[in-house]
Amino acid sequence: xxxxxxxxxxxxxxFPAVHPCxxxxxxxxxxxxxxxxxxxxxxxxxxxxTNARNAREMFRQVSNVLVFLEEIxxxxxxxxxxxxxxxxxxxxxxxxxxxxxxxxCTKEGARLWMLMKSERVANQFWVLIRSIAAGLDVxxxxxxxxxxxxxxxxxxxxxxxxxxxxxxxxxxxxxxNDVFLILNQFENGLVPDKNDIKRVLDYIxxxxxxxxxxxxxxxxxxxxxxxxxxxKRRELEFLSSLMGFMCYARCLFFNSIDSxxxxxxxxxxxxxxxxNYLNSDDLKCPISLEIMKDPVTIETGHTYxxxxxxxxxxxxxHTCPKTGKRLETVELTPNxxxxxxxxxxxxQNGIQSxxxxxxxxxxxxxxxxxxxAAQEAMKMVAKIxxxxxxxxxxxxxxxxxxxxxxxxxxxxxxxxxxxxxGVISSLLKLLLSEDCLCQENAMAGLLNLSKxxxxxxxxxxTEGLELIVYVLKKGLGMDSRQHAAATLxxxxxxxxxxxxxxxSTEAIPALVQLISEGNDRxxxxxxxxxxxxxxxxxxxxxxxxxxxxxxxLTLLKCCEREVxxxxxxxxxxxxxxxxxxxxxxxxxxxxPQILKILDSSTSRATKEQCVSLLLASSIxxxxxxxxxxxxxxxxxxxxxxxxxxxxxRASKKASSLIRILQEFYERSSSSSRKPVLPRExxxxxx
Numbered sequence: 001x002x003x004x005x006x007x008x009x010x011x012x013x014x015f016p017a018v019h020p021c022x023x024x025x026x027x028x029x030x031x032x033x034x035x036x037x038x039x040x041x042x043x044x045x046x047x048x049x050t051n052a053r054n055a056r057e058m059f060r061q062v063s064n065v066l067v068f069l070e071e072i073x074x075x076x077x078x079x080x081x082x083x084x085x086x087x088x089x090x091x092x093x094x095x096x097x098x099x100x101x102x103x104x105c106t107k108e109g110a111r112l113w114m115l116m117k118s119e120r121v122a123n124q125f126w127v128l129i130r131s132i133a134a135g136l137d138v139x140x141x142x143x144x145x146x147x148x149x150x151x152x153x154x155x156x157x158x159x160x161x162x163x164x165x166x167x168x169x170x171x172x173x174x175x176x177n178d179v180f181l182i183l184n185q186f187e188n189g190l191v192p193d194k195n196d197i198k199r200v201l202d203y204i205x206x207x208x209x210x211x212x213x214x215x216x217x218x219x220x221x222x223x224x225x226x227x228x229x230x231x232k233r234r235e236l237e238f239l240s241s242l243m244g245f246m247c248y249a250r251c252l253f254f255n256s257i258d259s260x261x262x263x264x265x266x267x268x269x270x271x272x273x274x275x276n277y278l279n280s281d282d283l284k285c286p287i288s289l290e291i292m293k294d295p296v297t298i299e300t301g302h303t304y305x306x307x308x309x310x311x312x313x314x315x316x317x318h319t320c321p322k323t324g325k326r327l328e329t330v331e332l333t334p335n336x337x338x339x340x341x342x343x344x345x346x347x348q349n350g351i352q353s354x355x356x357x358x359x360x361x362x363x364x365x366x367x368x369x370x371x372x373a374a375q376e377a378m379k380m381v382a383k384i385x386x387x388x389x390x391x392x393x394x395x396x397x398x399x400x401x402x403x404x405x406x407x408x409x410x411x412x413x414x415x416x417x418x419x420x421x422g423v424i425s426s427l428l429k430l431l432l433s434e435d436c437l438c439q440e441n442a443m444a445g446l447l448n449l450s451k452x453x454x455x456x457x458x459x460x461x462t463e464g465l466e467l468i469v470y471v472l473k474k475g476l477g478m479d480s481r482q483h484a485a486a487t488l489x490x491x492x493x494x495x496x497x498x499x500x501x502x503x504s505t506e507a508i509p510a511l512v513q514l515i516s517e518g519n520d521r522x523x524x525x526x527x528x529x530x531x532x533x534x535x536x537x538x539x540x541x542x543x544x545x546x547x548x549x550x551x552x553l554t555l556l557k558c559c560e561r562e563v564x565x566x567x568x569x570x571x572x573x574x575x576x577x578x579x580x581x582x583x584x585x586x587x588x589x590x591x592p593q594i595l596k597i598l599d600s601s602t603s604r605a606t607k608e609q610c611v612s613l614l615l616a617s618s619i620x621x622x623x624x625x626x627x628x629x630x631x632x633x634x635x636x637x638x639x640x641x642x643x644x645x646x647x648x649r650a651s652k653k654a655s656s657l658i659r660i661l662q663e664f665y666e667r668s669s670s671s672s673r674k675p676v677l678p679r680e681x682x683x684x685x686x
Contacts, residue, residue: 189376
């Protein structure tokens with residue numbers, strides 16, 4: 001009967017408690033009240049970094065309530081009035097809020113925020129304990145056939161609840177003032193004393209790098225939530241200042257990074273018990289017999305890997321592979337529970353788990369720091385990291401690379417500060433590191449920084465292009481190589497650099513090689529990079545000469561990921577815009593495969609790229625291409641579908657291709673007694 005709001009389902013310091021349902025049985029209500037009180041008492045064993053005294057007082061009062069509830073339960077056996085149930089229901093509502101408050105006080109990642117909200121939290125304790133007293137005060141004792149000592153106990157509990165004192169802990173006040181002092185120093189461009197910051201961290205129990213990182217992530221999530229609310233401007237500035245404080249502390253202290261181990265252990269704890277009841281075969285796709293990467297459930301209730309079931313559908317099958325039942329819809333529903341179990345299983349068994357498909361969040365709001373304190377703190381962080389990259393030992397350099405990777409991914413303002421302090425040249429040097437992780441973090445940092453307007457010129461002018469191509473071709477790990485491919489994509493946004501990259505004898509062949517050897521993410525980054533390079537006309541022949549066309553056609557036949565099929569088609573469509581490209585594609589016998597994908601794909605983007613490729617091939621590939629398409633029994637149906645259901649761009653391209661096919665048909669029918677297609681299959685498109 002109690003709604004659960006654990007985990008990310010509830011924002012901190014919100015209390016979405018619910019009244020027990022109308023007409024609830026007293027036995028059920030008493031049982032739920034007892035369980036709530038017991039849950040609250042279990043928080044005694046947890047660590048309270050702030051409001052510890054108030055929490056102890058709350059435990060004492062709830063323990064008294066628990067004794068009273070036990071007496072009520074023992075004495076129960078008479079008719080209960082509605083007023084008694086109403087009073088107990090109000091206490092039930094209050095105890096829910098108490099549990100929420102205690103959960104927040106002990107929440108990992110929110111310790112600094114709870115410290116800065118300690119006055120509000122103390123007030124909440126005060127309000128809730130008086131709500132308990134009010135619920136006890138209105139109990140109709142005259143209707144309860146209870147022993148006198150029980151009634152005295154109830155009166156005592158209510159009296160103690162009314163007299164309980166809840167105020168801000170003096171130590172909480174002192175450390176809160178220390179934080180305000182440090183923020184003020186940031187605002188004035190003064191470097192805070194390390195000992196002052198360390199005292200704050202010790203007080204709130206931030207002992208490891210991962211503890212500090214959780215604080216940063218929590219504050220960032222709060223900023224993200226409040227950003228759209230103009231009335232929260234002052235709170236947003238305060239949150240930004242606190243995040244600047246924690247970023248500074250994260251970089252300044254902690255010599256080792258323990259985040260990955262921590263995150264994995266948390267995930268394992270959430271679903272480890274369920275794995276005891278599953279066989280490893282339950283985690284495998286019934287089609288591919290491989291462990292699923294992205295499990296989805298179809299209409300029949302059976303679960304398959306997304307790529308496998310999409311390939312099944314693209315082959316013209318519209319049935320459930322296990323049952324053979326004809327499907328009315330091919331809609332796919334993500335099976336998030338199973339996906340979590342699979343990730344836990346992979347972690348426990350040392351199997352490389354699937355990378356998250358979650359899209360990167362929009363960080364355009366981070367073009368500014370959010371507050372003066374955050375701005376100055378980040379400038380200091382950038383200087384610290386730049387110095388460690390230049391003068392630190394190998395361990396310090398590696399950690400600095402990782403910090404730059406995180407900071408540059410999270411904020412546009414952070415990128416600006418890091419670029420201004422000159423970290424790019426130092427990161428480029430570390431691309432030659434023999435430490436796989438250091439090379440990966442340096443390359444990832446450069447990838448994030450390459451999105452900054454000034455960084456592209458800095459990378460190229462310091463001979464960084466050659467180093468990036470080196471990592472692309474010979475990187476120590478696949479992650480380093482795929483980051484290098486993505487970096488080339490951003491550099492290729494400038495025409496001059498597209499030309500330079502193309503003129504590098506190894507860049508395009510290395511990208512093609514990555515498509516052949518890389519994992520799915522590496523393939524995608526290489527495809528996107530090549531697509532960007534093709535906007536420079538001289539690169540078309542280089543891509544063809546590197547053997548991209550047959551490789552991409554093989555990818556279309558064998559790839560199980562829709563996004564890679566779409567990207568491959570996009571590259572082929574771009575190549576087909578020139579005669580040499582169209583010729584290479586047609587000589588590889590690509591048309592039947594493209595038509596098959598156009599007819600069977602459920603992706604609008606994939607269908608659009610198919611139409612683009614067919615249109616470019618028809619224009620640049622000669623009359624034989626058009627003749628082949630006219631003879632196809634399904635192409636017109638697919639093109640008409642794009643006219644009505646496709647994007648505006650796809651509709652225009654489909655219209656152009658229909659016009660080409662129609663003109664060819666009319667010429668053919670006028671010179672031949674046997675028309676290639678019945679005339680009624682065409683309509684005029686203007």
